[in-house]
Amino acid sequence: TEQFLRNSDKLSALGELAAGLAHEIRNPLTALRGFTQLMKARSGGNETYFELMLEELDRINLIVSEFMVLARPEVTHIEYKDVRKLLDTVVAVLGSQAVMSSVEIVTRYAAELPVVPCDEGQLKQVIVNVVKNAIEAMPEGGRLTVEAYADSASHVTVRFIDQGVGIPEDKLVRLGEPFYTTKEKGNGLGVMMCFKIMESHKGTMRFKSNPDKGITVELKLPTSETAEAL
Ligand code: ADP
Ligand code: MG
Numbered sequence: 001t002e003q004f005l006r007n008s009d010k011l012s013a014l015g016e017l018a019a020g021l022a023h024e025i026r027n028p029l030t031a032l033r034g035f036t037q038l039m040k041a042r043s044g045g046n047e048t049y050f051e052l053m054l055e056e057l058d059r060i061n062l063i064v065s066e067f068m069v070l071a072r073p074e075v076t077h078i079e080y081k082d083v084r085k086l087l088d089t090v091v092a093v094l095g096s097q098a099v100m101s102s103v104e105i106v107t108r109y110a111a112e113l114p115v116v117p118c119d120e121g122q123l124k125q126v127i128v129n130v131v132k133n134a135i136e137a138m139p140e141g142g143r144l145t146v147e148a149y150a151d152s153a154s155h156v157t158v159r160f161i162d163q164g165v166g167i168p169e170d171k172l173v174r175l176g177e178p179f180y181t182t183k184e185k186g187n188g189l190g191v192m193m194c195f196k197i198m199e200s201h202k203g204t205m206r207f208k209s210n211p212d213k214g215i216t217v218e219l220k221l222p223t224s225e226t227a228e229a230l
Contacts, residue, residue, distance in 0.1 A: 018071035022064045029064070033057045059185065066189040069125065070196055080115040080224065081123070083148055083156050090127040091146065094135065102141030105131075110149035114223040116156055122197045123221075126205075129190040130160050130217050136183065137164025137214065156221045162214040167207065175207055 036057060040050035091105050098105050116123075134144045142163035150156050167175070174180045176195045181188035198205045203221040210216055 015071040019068055022068040022071060025064050026061070029057060029061055033061075059187070063187050063189060065125075066187070066193045069122065069193045070189070077119045077121070078117050079120055081118055081120055082113065082115055083158060083221070084109050084113055086120065086124055086127060087146055087148060087158065090124060090131055094128065094131050097132070098135055098144070101135050101138060103135050103138050103144055104142075105144045105146065107146045107148075109147070112150065113148060113156060114150055114153065116201075116221045116223055118201055118221065119197075123201070126194045126197050126219070127158075129194050130219070133190065134160055134162040134164060134214075134217070137162055137166075139165075142214070150223070154223055156223060158219040158221070160217040160219075161210065162216075163210075163212075164214040166209055166214050169209065172207055172209075 033054065036050055036053050040047050040054065043050055087107065087109075091107065095105070131144065131146075138144070144163075145159075145161040147159040147161070148156065171182075176192045177188070178192050179188040180191075194205055198219065198221075201221060203219060206218045206220075208216045208218065
């Protein structure tokens with residue numbers, strides 16, 4: 001019997017392998033990025049190729065980091081965090097990208113928000129992905145509204161309401177499918193990673209079309225009241 005791995009064991013063996021591989025790819029990638037940056041600085045005004053190389057290296061890096069989460073989706077480092085702070089940090093980090101796309105980010109938080117037990121790094125990755133997707137959905141600009149409130153003592157709800165291109169009804173089911181992307185430079189791993197992370201936080205992620213324009217992404221996270229088993 002020992003020679004047969006159960007399906008879940010096979011999956012976790014595959015996950016280990018994938019995580020290991022991703023980690024191994026990252027180290028040489030970091031070195032490559034460093035040297036490329038150095039060459040760019042010394043290129044004497046002839047920077048275009050190096051900029052393209054940096055962009056492509058960053059694409060590989062993003063694929064690898066999203067893949068790493070898929071391979072090891074379990075929550076490892078739990079802390080009680082203020083969702084508002086996480087949201088504000090991400091909004092600040094992506095501020096210049098928003099400005100470049102003429103996207104205005106408006107935040108509306110309830111005065112009282114309970115802390116949520118989470119792996120801060122992972123939850124930030126979710127927020128980064130959702131906000132990036134929203135910005136990318138508004139190439140001609142628009143507004144992204146970020147709301148956060150506690151519907152009860154048991155859950156915090158965060159909504160990202162954009163005015164972007166939206167998603168046709170029949171394509172909604174494809175979200176979270178690996179490599180499903182409608183973007184020229186997309187990889188279609190972001191939403192899948194978000195689903196995994198939300199699942200491992202005992203939370204949910206939903207997509208809804210807005211009545212006028214764009215979509216709303218809704219995240220629900222359990223508070224300490226309901227997440228004792230995390
Ligand atoms: P990527 O961003 O690399 O395409 P994702 O997994 O992040 O991959 O997203 C998958 C697809 O879901 C996108 O290509 C896009 O078609 C759709 N999508 C995600 N978020 C939005 C959004 N806010 N508005 C419109 N489409 C979206
Ligand atoms: Mg994306």
